[in-house]
Each structure stands twice: as structure tokens, then as C-alpha cells.
Amino acid sequence: MQSEDARLSKPARPVRLVVGANRGIGLALTAAQLADAEVEMLVATHRGSADLSALRALDQRWPGKLEMFELDVCRSADHLRLVDFLADLTNGVDLAIHAAGILHDGDLQPEKALASCDADHLMRLFQINSIGPLMTAKALMPSQPRKKPFVFAALSAMVGSIGDNRLGGWYGYRASKAALNQFLRTLSNECRFSHPNAAVVALHPGTTDTGLSRPFQQRIESDKLYDVEQTADRLLNVLGGLSSADSGQFYNWNGSNIPW
Numbered sequence: 001m002q003s004e005d006a007r008l009s010k011p012a013r014p015v016r017l018v019v020g021a022n023r024g025i026g027l028a029l030t031a032a033q034l035a036d037a038e039v040e041m042l043v044a045t046h047r048g049s050a051d052l053s054a055l056r057a058l059d060q061r062w063p064g065k066l067e068m069f070e071l072d073v074c075r076s077a078d079h080l081r082l083v084d085f086l087a088d089l090t091n092g093v094d095l096a097i098h099a100a101g102i103l104h105d106g107d108l109q110p111e112k113a114l115a116s117c118d119a120d121h122l123m124r125l126f127q128i129n130s131i132g133p134l135m136t137a138k139a140l141m142p143s144q145p146r147k148k149p150f151v152f153a154a155l156s157a158m159v160g161s162i163g164d165n166r167l168g169g170w171y172g173y174r175a176s177k178a179a180l181n182q183f184l185r186t187l188s189n190e191c192r193f194s195h196p197n198a199a200v201v202a203l204h205p206g207t208t209d210t211g212l213s214r215p216f217q218q219r220i221e222s223d224k225l226y227d228v229e230q231t232a233d234r235l236l237n238v239l240g241g242l243s244s245a246d247s248g249q250f251y252n253w254n255g256s257n258i259p260w
Contacts, residue, residue: 017086122171137187146195158258
């Protein structure tokens, strides 16, 4: 595995990018794409404090295909380093998936009512779930050839749909995912002119058995709770069928459209 400071070799085919690749759905997406013989290289980002044992195991299994890159999606300096890192790629990235997100962490928990809303917690949810993916896209675009077909996708959530909101609650998570959806829709409109062959989409992965969903799985039927490998395969299947005509959409894991 090369150091992130080393100049990247320039592969014959474009690379893939997964943000938040060290655990959960991001890790499963990384593993599935490394196993794909058509993938020349995969850039896997992770926070500096992350447990990297699973990524290192993948690197040993598929030597020479994995590039690990330290990225805190809340740090502008890290995104600037990502710009420089990707600039060494001749042909850009053919698929970028932003899988990093937050629902709960310590005192930060989904709100059951307005009285539970905390301004600092709301700010953190927006910083990670909404602004982080947009800044990743901003870092990616300078290295993408203007006429290149590629996909930029971010994991959203069904609860981010305003049209589908019938239960209320979860103010911060719902709103941060709705904001993410608006960012992606706006970016897709800009890309019609700046990168006309790009597809920019939001994806709902379904309720997946990860640390993010685990505290809230009690009422989920077993056949509605998916393992990470199943979710990764489904998402990659949806992404593999996209073209620029699909840009600006919000997709479920089965390829159906979700109302905004």
C-alpha cells in the first residue's frame, strides 16, 4: 500500500472513491469494488482516529488496488489535500460514493420532540451529513475531465424525504438529509453545464445492520433489515445502471424513485 503522500501511479482505467470506507456500508462498498476485476484502484477515505484493521485486511487480500486517505469531512484542510491527491489521476474517478454520516453519538440522539432539539447537535448533523458530502464533491470536480461520464453518489435516507414524512421526530437527521438532497439536486443542475456526462444522485440504502442503525432495530422486521454485503451489492447495481439522464434523482436501493 502506497503512502498517501506518494505520487499516485496513473492507471489505464479510472479509479473509484469511497468516503467513509473503514466501517459499515462504506467498508462493504470498498470490499465489493476491490473484488471487481474491472476496478483498477480504489481510494478509501477514513478519519484519523478510525480503526483501520478491516481496510488493512482488504489491502492484503487485493494488494496494489487500495489507496487509503485520511479525511475528516468537517475539515477544510483535509478537503484541500484531497484536491491535490486526486489531481495526480490522469483520467479522474468513474464512481465516487460518499458513505460517511452520523445519526447518533453519545448525547447526540435522534429527537423525539421539539423540546429535545439542541443547536450544537443540529449543527454537527448538518456539518457531517450535508456539508461534508458537498465539500467532497467540490474537492472531486477539479480532477474530473469535463466530458467524462462518471457518477457522484451520496448515501441519503428515506426519512430525509419531505414528501414521505408522516411520523415526525428525528428533526436533525431528517433535515440534514433533506439538505443533502437539495445540495445534490443543485449540483446536478450545475453539472449539466460543467460536466454534462455526470450523474449526481442521492441513494437510500435501506435499513442496514450497522452501528448507525443498531440502537433502533427493535421494531424492524427481520426481512427488512439487510446485511452490509447485500446493501453494497444492491447499491452498486443501481449505480452501475445510471447515466447522465438519471442525474438529480433520489433513488431507493431497488432503483425506484423516492419523493423529495
